Amino acid sequence: MRWTCLNTKYISSSSVLKPTYVTNTNHHFEYQRFQHYGWYQSRAVGDLPNESLPDTLHAKSVKNGSLDNLDVRNYVTSLYVKSNKLDYAHKLFGESPDRDVRSWTILISGFARIGYCRTVLELFKQMQIERVCPNQFTLSSVLKSCSSLSDFRMGKGIHGWILSNGIDLDVVLENSILDVYVKCGAFDYAEKFFETMKERDTVTWNVMMGAYMHTGDMEKALDLFRRLPFKDVASWNTIIYGLMRNGHETYALELLSEMVEIGPPFDKVTFSVALVLASSLYVLELGRQIHGRVLRFGIQNDGFLRTSLIDMYSKCGKMEKASLVFKTLPLRTNSKFTCHETKTEVVSWSSMVSGYVRNGEYEYALLTFCSMVREQIMVDRFSVTSIVSACANVGILLLGQHIHAHIQKIGYKTDVHLGSSYIDMYAKCGSLNDAWMIFKQTCDLNVVLWTSMISALALHGQGKEAVRLFKLMIQEGIKPNEVSFVVVLNACSHAGLLEEGCKYFSLMKEVYGIKPGAEHFTCMVDLYGRAGRLDEIKEFIHKNGISQLSSVWKSFLSSCRLHKNFELGKWVSERLLQLEPFDEGSYVLLSNMCAANHRWEEAAGMRRLMQQRGINKVAGQSWIQQKNQVHSFVMGDRSHPHSTEIYSYLDELIGRLKEIGYSLDVKMVMQDVEEEQGEVLLGYHSEKLAIAYGIMSTTSGIPIRIMKNLRVCTDCHNFIKYTSQLLDREIIVRDLHRFHHFKHGLCSCGDYW
Numbered sequence: 001m002r003w004t005c006l007n008t009k010y011i012s013s014s015s016v017l018k019p020t021y022v023t024n025t026n027h028h029f030e031y032q033r034f035q036h037y038g039w040y041q042s043r044a045v046g047d048l049p050n051e052s053l054p055d056t057l058h059a060k061s062v063k064n065g066s067l068d069n070l071d072v073r074n075y076v077t078s079l080y081v082k083s084n085k086l087d088y089a090h091k092l093f094g095e096s097p098d099r100d101v102r103s104w105t106i107l108i109s110g111f112a113r114i115g116y117c118r119t120v121l122e123l124f125k126q127m128q129i130e131r132v133c134p135n136q137f138t139l140s141s142v143l144k145s146c147s148s149l150s151d152f153r154m155g156k157g158i159h160g161w162i163l164s165n166g167i168d169l170d171v172v173l174e175n176s177i178l179d180v181y182v183k184c185g186a187f188d189y190a191e192k193f194f195e196t197m198k199e200r201d202t203v204t205w206n207v208m209m210g211a212y213m214h215t216g217d218m219e220k221a222l223d224l225f226r227r228l229p230f231k232d233v234a235s236w237n238t239i240i241y242g243l244m245r246n247g248h249e250t251y252a253l254e255l256l257s258e259m260v261e262i263g264p265p266f267d268k269v270t271f272s273v274a275l276v277l278a279s280s281l282y283v284l285e286l287g288r289q290i291h292g293r294v295l296r297f298g299i300q301n302d303g304f305l306r307t308s309l310i311d312m313y314s315k316c317g318k319m320e321k322a323s324l325v326f327k328t329l330p331l332r333t334n335s336k337f338t339c340h341e342t343k344t345e346v347v348s349w350s351s352m353v354s355g356y357v358r359n360g361e362y363e364y365a366l367l368t369f370c371s372m373v374r375e376q377i378m379v380d381r382f383s384v385t386s387i388v389s390a391c392a393n394v395g396i397l398l399l400g401q402h403i404h405a406h407i408q409k410i411g412y413k414t415d416v417h418l419g420s421s422y423i424d425m426y427a428k429c430g431s432l433n434d435a436w437m438i439f440k441q442t443c444d445l446n447v448v449l450w451t452s453m454i455s456a457l458a459l460h461g462q463g464k465e466a467v468r469l470f471k472l473m474i475q476e477g478i479k480p481n482e483v484s485f486v487v488v489l490n491a492c493s494h495a496g497l498l499e500e501g502c503k504y505f506s507l508m509k510e511v512y513g514i515k516p517g518a519e520h521f522t523c524m525v526d527l528y529g530r531a532g533r534l535d536e537i538k539e540f541i542h543k544n545g546i547s548q549l550s551s552v553w554k555s556f557l558s559s560c561r562l563h564k565n566f567e568l569g570k571w572v573s574e575r576l577l578q579l580e581p582f583d584e585g586s587y588v589l590l591s592n593m594c595a596a597n598h599r600w601e602e603a604a605g606m607r608r609l610m611q612q613r614g615i616n617k618v619a620g621q622s623w624i625q626q627k628n629q630v631h632s633f634v635m636g637d638r639s640h641p642h643s644t645e646i647y648s649y650l651d652e653l654i655g656r657l658k659e660i661g662y663s664l665d666v667k668m669v670m671q672d673v674e675e676e677q678g679e680v681l682l683g684y685h686s687e688k689l690a691i692a693y694g695i696m697s698t699t700s701g702i703p704i705r706i707m708k709n710l711r712v713c714t715d716c717h718n719f720i721k722y723t724s725q726l727l728d729r730e731i732i733v734r735d736l737h738r739f740h741h742f743k744h745g746l747c748s749c750g751d752y753w
Contacts, residue, residue, distance in 0.1 A: 054079035054088070074102050081110030101135050109141045117145035121154060136173055143176035147183040155180035156189075171199045175207060182211040202232045209235070213242030233264045241273045249280050266293065268302055275308040279315040287312040301328065303344025307351055314355025319364070326352050346378050354386040357393075365390040366399070373406070384412055385421050392425040395707040395734055396625045400429045414442060420452040427456030430705050430732045430739060447478050455487040460739045461748035463495020470504075482514055489523035493530055494738060496752055501527040516544075522551045529559025530752065534568060550579040554586065561593045569593050584615045622686035622708045626697045633689040642693065650684070650692040653723065662722040664715055687716050691723065691731060703730040711736045712753075721745050 058076050061067040067076070073096050080089035093099065093107050104127045111119045124142045127134065134142070139158060146155035159177050162169065169177075174197055181190035194200075194208050205228045212221035225231070225239045236259045243252035256274055259266075266274070271294055278287035291309055294300050300309075306325060313322035329348055349372045356365035369387045372379060384407050391400040404422065412418065419442040426434035439445075439453045450473040457466035470488045473480065480488075485508045492501030505524055508514045521544060528537045537556050546552050553576040560569030573590040580586060587610045594603035610617070623632040631640065640646060654662075687708050694704035712720075712735040724731050725745030733740045741748035 054083050078106045101132055105138045112141035112145050117148045120145040140176045143180050147179045150184045152184035171201050175203050178207050206234050206238045209238050233267050236263050237269045237273055244277050252277055272308045275312045279312040284316040307347045310351040319359050322355050346380055349377050350380055350383040353383050357386045357390045362390040362394045388421040388425050392428040395429050397429040397431055400425050416446055420448045423452040427459050432460050447481055450478055451484045451487055458491035463491040466491035486519045493527040498531045518549050521546050522555050525552050525555040532563055557589050566597050584617055620686050620710045622690040622706055624690045624694050624706055633686045635686050636684045646692050657722045685716050706733045708735045
């Protein structure tokens with residue numbers, strides 16, 4: 001694009017009428033300045049509120065005819081701009097019979113300040129058509145908008161116009177040009193321009209440091225930082241944040257310590273960056289020290305810092321501390337919130353919801369989200385995806401459906417990220433049909449959505465269907481990523497597809513060049529283990545040099561238990577306990593193996609060792625939702641209001657099941673007791689209590705949905721199969737690893753879980 005100007009002589013910035021910032025304390029001064037236009041008549045100026053000042057002056061100037069004066073029009077326009085009434089300013093500007101460079105600059109700078117960048121560029125084009133020569137302020141505002149839009153062509157064109165017209169550049173305007181090249185990714189141009197700059201201030205150096213850090217060239221960025229003659233607080237903030245963004249958190253922490261010793265005082269941005277650094281490194285003590293400094297500076301009520309503190313405590317696992325910070329959020333009253341306050345308020349709420357989800361406190365996440373809706377806080381996309389994730393982990397279908405309906409009601413369309421979250425939620429809530437529906441309704445299917453649907457199928461025991469969908473994804477030209485291969489290998493493992501799993505493991509490495517990670521290796525060990533190839537597991541671990549991965553040994557130990565190879569399992573557990581001496585799962589697995597082989601003394605020894613080391617076994621818990629209420633059960637629990645009826649019905653049901661072939665597997669009892677006592681212990685496992693209550697509380701034909709926090713045991717698995725056959729009921733159970741769909745005496749896992 002070509003720019004023309006009637007007068008190529010540069011118009012001095014001193015000729016610009018700068019927007020005047022008017023407050024109640026200086027209204028008299030402003031009125032005295034324009035008294036000769038007849039504005040001040042009878043009303044006391046101090047009585048005028050700020051927002052009404054532009055309208056009042058506009059009306060008076062129209063009435064007394066002074067609006068015909070260009071200076072008056074420019075001044076009124078500047079007041080509208082300052083009051084954020086850009087539509088009125090634009091209208092007055094459009095009605096002006098004549099407009100000078102000041103008129104254009106006031107409007108352009110106003111739109112640039114609030115981020116209406118495209119409007120700025122349109123106005124600038126009109127300005128050129130009317131052959132009005134821009135001044136320094138105009139060019140700075142337009143260049144700022146080019147930076148925001150990454151409009152390299154326009155920015156470069158303005159730079160060319162400046163050069164061709166012989167405009168003398170000051171450091172502010174040069175910084176604007178430099179910023180355009182950096183924001184547009186034209187780093188070669190930026191580097192050359194930087195070298196030609198005769199005068200450089202700290203802003204110049206900071207912009208270039210940011211450019212090098214954006215490209216990952218930390219060596220050049222650090223070199224510039226060290227060469228910087230005067231390092232202001234922005235310089236320190238830029239380099240520390242850049243190091244952190246590029247994965248050099250430890251070095252960033254060293255520079256932060258150096259800043260404390262020899263650098264300038266922290267500003268609000270420094271505190272925020274330091275809190276992000278603390279959360280990235282999960283260093284709670286650092287975060288607490290920064291929090292203390294924030295309190296001493298008296299800036300704890302800053303919305304941005306409050307959000308950073310909430311995020312830091314959340315990521316460090318201290319939700320009670322995050323909650324205390326959150327409670328300092330100002331209560332909503334009839335008073336107006338500024339745009340900035342509203343944004344920080346939304347982010348604070350959103351951070352609390354995501355924090356609870358991250359720390360597994362799903363009930364609090366749901367309660368916070370409900371409060372957010374009740375208080376009419378704007379629900380952003382981050383909150384939406386977090387709460388959908390919470391629903392997925394809780395596993396309550398009706399709740400998930402309500403949340404889905406609310407998200408649609410507030411107007412969020414199902415994009416790729418939300419679509420994959422919905423698929424995951426419905427899959428984990430036991431409704432594979434709803435997951436399929438979301439997948440088929442989403443238009444722009446990418447690798448994330450495909451992978452989510454493949455994972456859903458694998459979770460529900462449909463391994464062959466998952467493999468089929470994986471093949472279809474590749475045929476559609478979608479390139480699988482690391483997660484895609486974890487999912488398909490997991491599907492092959494659950495379906496017992498050893499040959500296909502080995503093929504995809506090789507395909508991942510040889511065709512797609514993906515280096516296997518811990519999850520891929522663990523899936524392969526699980527695949528070999530489920531197929532009974534225990535000797536091949538030892539060879540696989542040695543061949544790939546993965547003996548340091550505890551997840552691999554856990555999977556190996558599970559396979560030993562599955563195939564009742566006690567001696568090999570004992571050897572594997574010894575290796576595993578060397579890696580993770582305080583992991584309760586390893587002790588429980590070996591204890592289960594000992595009990596299954598009637599090695600009671602060894603099983604008791606494992607339990608004693610757990611007690612000595614302060615390791616507690618997670619109690620088995622099952623829950624079911626009935627009529628908007630969640631009912632939770634643990635083994636032998638009698639706290640439920642209907643416990644008498646539940647236990648009575650369960651005893652009766654077990655008696656009926658024995659008549660059709662069911663018998664309790666007393667080998668699953670972890671204690672050396674008589675068979676009759678063992679049956680009593682097994683009879684009241686949490687999932688049996690939940691199922692008994694579900695049968696009592698629902699009519700026939702309605703599926704019973706149970707969630708359990710641990711792997712379902714062999715005896716309970718048999719119990720549920722026989723129950724589905726006897727009562728002709730569909731029972732869906734989600735345990736720690738997968739879903740089991742029981743129907744007509746069969747399970748979707750094929751007794752292979």
